[in-house]
Amino acid sequence: MSTRRGRCCVAGCNNPYNSLYLLPKSEPVKTKWINFVFEENVPSTLPKFVYVCSNHFTLDSFLNRAQYKAGFAKKLLLKDAAVPTVRDPAAHPEDSTSEQSQTRDVACQTDAKPLTKSAGTQLSMKTCHVRYRSSGVLRTDTFSDTDSLSPAAGLIFNTSTHIKWPSKRPRVELEEEDDEETLMDTSSVAAPEEQDYTFDPAETDTTLTETADMSAQASCSIHKTRKYIIYENCIMELFEVCPVCRRSCSVRSQSIGTFIRVEQLCKNCQYSRRWSSQPVLGSTPAGNLHISAAVYLCGASFCTFEKICSTMNLQLFKYDTFRRHSRLYVEPAIVHKWTHWQNETLDRLSERERVIVGGDMRADSPGHSAKFGSYTLMDLQTNSVVDIQLVQSNEVGGSCHMEKEGLERSLALLEARGVTLECIVTDRHPQIQKYLRERNINQFYDVGHIEKGITRKLENISKMKGCAKLRKWQRSIKNHIYWTASSSATGPERVAKWRSILNHVRNVHTHEDPHFPACLHPLKGSRDRNKWLVAGTQAFYKLEKVMTNTRILKDITKLSPHHQTSSLESFHSVILRFAPKNVVFPFLGLLCRLYLAALHYNENAGRAQATSSTGHPLFKVNFPKASKGQCTIKQVKTRPTFKYLDDLQDLIFEHVLVDPAPYMDAVLKIPTPPDLCAEYERPGEEEVISTLVSRFNHQLVGHQHICPDHLETHGEPSSPHRLESRHVPDGTGNPSASSRSARNL
Template sequence: MPTYCIVPGCNEKSRKGRTVSFHAFPVKDSARCKLWIRAIKHPNIGEDAGIEMLKIKTVCSLHFKQEDFKGYLAGMKWTRPTLLETAVPSVFAVAPLEEDEQAGPSHAPTAAKRIRLQNPIASAAGILGSGGQLQDKSTSQDTLSSIVDTGALTLTASSIPLKTGTLHLTSTPVKSLSDQGQPTSCPDTPGTLDSSFSTIGEADESYKPDTTVTPTSTSSSSSEDESTKDWKEKKIIVNESCLMSLFKFCQICGNPVSSKSVFDCGAQRKVKWTCLVGHSGTWSSSPDVRGVAEVNLLSAAAVLFKGGTYTELSDWCKTMQVQMISETTFYEMQKAYLHPAIEDLYQKQRKDILARVYLEQLDGKTLHLAGDGRCDTPGFSAKYCHYTFMLDDTKEILHTELLQSTEAGSSVAMEPLGFKRGMRELQGEGLDIEVLTTDRSSSIRKIMREEFPDVQHEFDIWHTAKGFRKKIQTKGRKKGNEFLGAWSRSIINHMWYACASSKGDTEKVKRTWQSVLHHVCNVHEWKDEDGQTHQCEHAPLTAQELRTRKWMKKDSLVFENLSLLVNDKRLTKDLEQMALFKHTGSLEVFHSALLKYLPKRQGFSFQGMRERGHLAIMEHNENIVKREQATTNTGEPRSNQVYCKRSKQWVLKKIFNPHTYQFIDTLVLSVLDRRRNRNILYKVPTSSLALPQPALPPNIAPVAKPPKDDAVAAFKSRF
């Protein structure tokens, strides 16, 4: 059964071979449905019409503009056009029927009340003379425009062979048309586009780009398009030959294109074309944001916000022969738009965490922090150091300090200085720190003892256990101490147990730790110097365990060496500051993840180090709290077995859900907003973040750089 259009005066119905589509009323959107009813003005359909009646009514595609559709032709295969969610019928070349007339299939077509070509291709060809020139511009031009406006002509350029008087249309969307058949004026002046920018709209006088033009009868224009489209729209890599094949024929009349111009603006291409008849238009592969190609901003943002570098992007693009922004443009965008966006979001999130912690303190909750430093390179040649403070309960990063070695005088002095600055900053913001956990650094101990005596200083058991394991392994390599290596894992586990079971009791943690000297000798119950009886807290050992375990003898060399390690005075004293069972393992995990944004093989400026560190913190804080263990389709927790080379055993590790990156969406929107802000200018220092004052030297050399000519003259090669 054919489908009919209910617009008064329209006799369209579904027929084989016709390209007209029919669209049902948007009954699920009552407001838009009323707009359709008002536009159609059917005498028998009012705004109070029932849904059941409207469900069976349709409107043909001739009553919609081309921009109302999502669907286009894909090569030679027809695809059904789909209306946008905001589309409303607006093309009516027929006056509404009188009230006594009835619309529908039962009525024969009346006299022509509009110009509508049943065979648009043949009819359009009829108004063209030889060479594709319009014969009667007074009527034929209007007729041809009506065909294009109603969407009747939607054939691809390759679907019809080129002949005199035949239309050849492309599926490339029309960017702009000239009503008088003259070339559309280009708002750009040749020489104002470089690999990333075009000067459209209000000019940014601070930016003077270089021109990258391909002059073959190929050059481009640019049109200002402060696009409201979602920046997350899918992007597709296209071969240049495939793209330019769409500009062989006019987008309006189908005649061959006589000239076209191409401008390559970074990752954006713009094409201006003119056909034999005189129609012209401009096409752009990406919208502009106040004269800057959106795709160029997004490319720079995507690289930085995901922890990449321009070198990686450039190498990939060169391998793939993909057009991309230059290195200079990338870093200028980074200074003007990317870094300020990162800083703003980081400071906002940090203030939110500080406000929450402050309110928790008002409710009586104590504040426990963990702190640790991380240098950009190992050894004594580090240039930068991040000192980070983490909340002990939620594992969120609360504060970080970045230092350059020239501020501290040496690489090893950066961590204590960063710690001191961070503590003063947090206390200056009104936080009352009760417990702080760090490693056993002697310089940090001194600062805590002299400048922050009211804060309880705890030592990290993770670092302590790691150092003790190395001492055991070193002793175990000596002759006669082979048993010591076999006991290494058990002794380290016992250290963790002693701290975890003490519950803040400093005497208990020392007593439990030293009990390992009885256990290794197969003595599980003993008396101390005061005559009190103690015993191991493990379950009774089986006969097989007693038989297979390599027990020590108290008069042996291996036991003597172990006693020296266990009873070390400094370790025994430090155990008192490990009774609360605090460790910085989560901070070490964060420092490992920091390598994604700050690889140690790559050098960065001070501002680059700072903002990349903030990116790592935002990713960590977003995922550390809510990230859960992944589950199977049946709801069972997922895990994986991994072989540990150190213990030579298979261990079970949890599999967590992938990281989320919601903060990146916020950053990208902030970058686009900054570009739209006419007060923020490209390459103007006031648009970038302020550097630390006094200004830090660009390198850490203790002497000034000599003139290059002197260095060349003094250079001598060994070869």
Template sequence: MSRRKCFFGCEGKLNLFASPKEESTRQYWIQFLFAGQQPTVNWFLCSRHFSEDAFLNRAQYEAGFSARLLLRDGAVPSVKGRVKESEALASSSQQTPTTRYRHIGGQTDPLPTVSVATQFCHQMVSVGTQLSYSTLKNHVRSKAVQVSMCNTAGTEPSQQDTRLKLSSTPGKASAPSLGVRPAKRPRLELQEEEEEDEKKCSVNAQPHDSTNDLDDSPSEMSGMESTCDYTDAKYIVFESCLRDLFQTCPVCRWECVVQQRSLGTFVSFSQRCPNCQYTRKWQSQPIKMNTPVGNLQMSAAVYFTGASFIQMEKICKAMNLQMFHYDTFRRHARMFLEPAINHKWKTDQQKLVEHLKEKDKIAVGGDMRADSPGPTARFGSYTLMHLDSNNIIDVQLVQSNEVGGSSNMETEGLRRGLDFLEAHHLNVDYIVTDRHAQVQKYLKERNVEQYYDVWHLEKDLSQQLENLAKNKEYLVVRKWLPSIKNHIYWTATASKSGPEKVAKWKSLVNHLQNIHKHEDPLFPRCTHPDRVSRDPNKWFQPGSSALNKVEKLLLDKQILRDVEKLSHDHQISSLEAFHSITKHFTQKNDVLSFIGRLCRLYLAAMHFNENAKRDQSTSLEGKAVYRIMFPNCRTGQYITNPIQMEPTFQYVSDLMKLLFKKIFKDPTRYIEDLNKISIPEDRWTQFERP
């Protein structure tokens, strides 16, 4: 077995190093030694051909604490030719310059003479600058791109950690999250999968979950922090187009070693030329506190607009658009998004309460919406609205198992809402609700004046009359359905007095028989002019079965009591419109946690309050615009609805600003406020898990 020797024939006490296993570094060694010729087998280099910073333990070795020098990963030789031991010592102590060569087109040209101990590094950081003409091939302007370049002669850069660790949450404040142990903060880390090639190395990383402490984050992340704002415009860029920017060295036109790292919507490229040692780093989005801003903003955009992450993920997968996992989205929601929503809603609610305190008494409307039809509803949300301004005052979310069943959720939600108004010293003049029996009993016990919404009564009566009109003998009932509906609204709004409402309601039976004089002293005669029709088929015949059926239905004792309490001034149609808005933010079939559903209800309330007083759209001539709708296609009857102006989404911009300006920096206080909300136990906790 032959004795190992240095490739350049150096003599004396030597520390020999074999060719590295890393392909890109190995190719540089071969180019440095053989200048493009066929390499020999079993060749070694001694420590005299490397700069001082190429070793891990140079100081320990010279002090006698280490028997052998250890070469850094990725270190490359910098000194050619045979070097004697005395020359090596002199070079180390007196900092004598050395000469490096580069091989281009069969010619060997000397590189600039630079000291081994003192390395020259020219570094530029440019924001909103132009990339090199050689890199871009054509003159292309790069906007808001940070580029870091380092041209090094006489040495190689120090060891670089090829493992880039990125966290989905920032490195500040170990605040407790909802249902998560606060001991450690969740992190995401990149693992690289290397693809070896003769001239280039491309590393694609896939994210995975880990629970490393934030203190373990590499110092490399501090250099990648940037000042780009979250309001910057974003674009969809293909990976192949990005790679074209980094494949060729802008200095010597050699093909570079390119490392790619990705985490969700984030991607970064590290470029290094094996010939002239030109280096550059580029990232697709700013990083703040170890978190890519684009990932967090994507989660915020999905949540704040009431969209579904599952649907968004399907869209991204369909076009191969890189996206982070659902666990990351939920981590963003717990740590930042839900605290932001809760804080903004409480702030807006407090401003509305302070404004309503200026009034002596307020008229409110209340109604509940369940998360699923029937008695199996898990959640019920009760909403209180200020009827004069159509603003949502309060939203209470009730879980069925905490009140003994879904039938009790509406009463409990109303109680919590009224307690909120009393706690903030708001005096309720009256409340408009539906005709729920438990609500009637509770408001009577609480001594709160109650009125009924007209639409709920009209809906119940219309359904019964339509069922009656299905019989061929009662076809005349169908002709009178529109008039009976209009009479209900006219009766409610014509007078505030309950007995007068009942008298006007009873006059409907006389109208059906073409009689316009009444026996009631409060309402002896109709106010409209008499119109006598000669067609007997338009009227109910006295003593007929159809008249008896309709009269029995309209003059029922319970109906008369409800008519007496119909609301004369305000209705809760706007509250029904709010329930339609909540369908977008909280689908009935969505599986959401208690806090998740509550925050989405807050978003729906913020959206509704912002757009509650939209003006009606007008044409170019200044005329109001309407749309024709057919609510019941079977009858062919249509209605006209005014078209309002397009809604605004200023609350989303406010939430984004709150998130990145305050909560993202230190979410501790906001998480503590969210944790103050009482969360009931899930229904299945009472059963033993198999």
């Protein structure tokens, strides 16, 4: 059935704006159409063209009525078995185009239960209300979800007014009021004067492309809806011409970040509509909030993302808006997610009898000038992060005390939750050794830390004169360290195995020296006698001094035989993706990023080894820089998953955004230490500016006199330095130096 130009053949129907349909080809349906059109006076010879307009069909007779009402289709399509039954309709599906003055509000396709169905906008009129005066009378077509589909029910008509453009720029009452708004001037596109005023937009042969899962997309959550990049000129093409009279229209747009709203007004027929690119959640455009959440949750840098958007001229909100979204919605969701996961983990650990954990600290900068130290406690049996404690240096009197404080907090948490430890594996930090010894907690040392220290010393010794031969033995000595740690021997027997390496490098297999036990492997003959070390030489003396060090021999007995802290080192490398060391974060921001790193690690730590298409396991050959050309083999793991990101987004958009109060209360309970600069007296701005001097001519900025030679600034004596006085707020109202660096993420 196609739509043609002509008139409806039903008696009494003179509406020229309706879609017309020819008689169907199916004979049974065609007979019903003829009986309806001509009633009892069916002529013997039918006219060449018999038309029936859409006015005489019920609402459920059309295939694309919802798309047509939403403005996405220009003609109504009939079902194959549709039969006209409405003789004198009170309303019909095309009332929205039959009037010469009308308003369309394009409804959001992602609204779960919209109060009204209307063509066009993703925002309600109340949310994006523009203050303007109006005059005249306008009719708006709306219908609710409970409207009957029968022709008797019809549509609900409301009265409204014609839009008169305001003299001042309208203001959108949204959250980003401090953002710079972009408002386009009212523009009109010239249209030909010889337009057909009786043109029916429903008769245009335009096919609406529909995806198979359109209904599924409309019913899913807002943050799960697919999104696209739309160019501005492509949007404006949709509003240049009035869909009713085909005349040019006045169009104005307003944007806030990634959100844009377009208003169209036809001065000829007073047709108007409003379209918005995003739904609004409360007072926040959904797209703006989704970008803030995605950047934060992925551990990306907002500064980098801002540069990307600026390069491609993609509209984006300001950094202050990103910080507000993070503080109000994203960070409370992260804290809640981590707390919920940690409580479940601690409940499982409290039911186990044998719990072995590993602990280590990561500082936010190298050396002894670290501001933050994060202590991680990991369950080595399941390879999962159990607890993370963030310590600021001014809480404990210096960065060298942060590791002990972090361990104390973690052990106190485990004790409060009823977790009984069998042992803990750590490095050889002296404060940790003393604290655990006083608490009567069984402690083992990580083999990797001892191996790394010994290897570094032997590397330096091999560079000395007469010790180059020792370089060839470094790999054997490294393997000997791990072999000693993995043996079941304890006490003096383990020490004896440790000292046997000295006989190995001399190729001695007898007990000729009671201080050094015999090498345990069988004798191997070699023609090259130069590769063995000789007792009394400089190389052997240096090696003996390192391997028989008093502290080394004492710590050998406490090497962990099974579980090591290498998993903690892997977790620290994951932290670098979420909180790099070259960026300074505020306390709460760094803590949330540590939680994100832990959630990511716990979800992907147990990935299986990847296999090829034939089922063979995959490996990867690496050449680490520290190995000096020696290759290592590693397993290729399956691709990581990011289910925790989906859970966090569901939590943000479905719970935190609805009622943020309980989630914010949990964040406020986190003790936040004051900034490092809080203990110093902040000078006045004019005083600091007065000390700002040039490095070249020693002139004070803003003054004309020369700085005397004896005048000293806060730098070295007689070497004036330029001081920086610019501060950027970090979202909490504290203009600190760290907040300037925190803007990078």
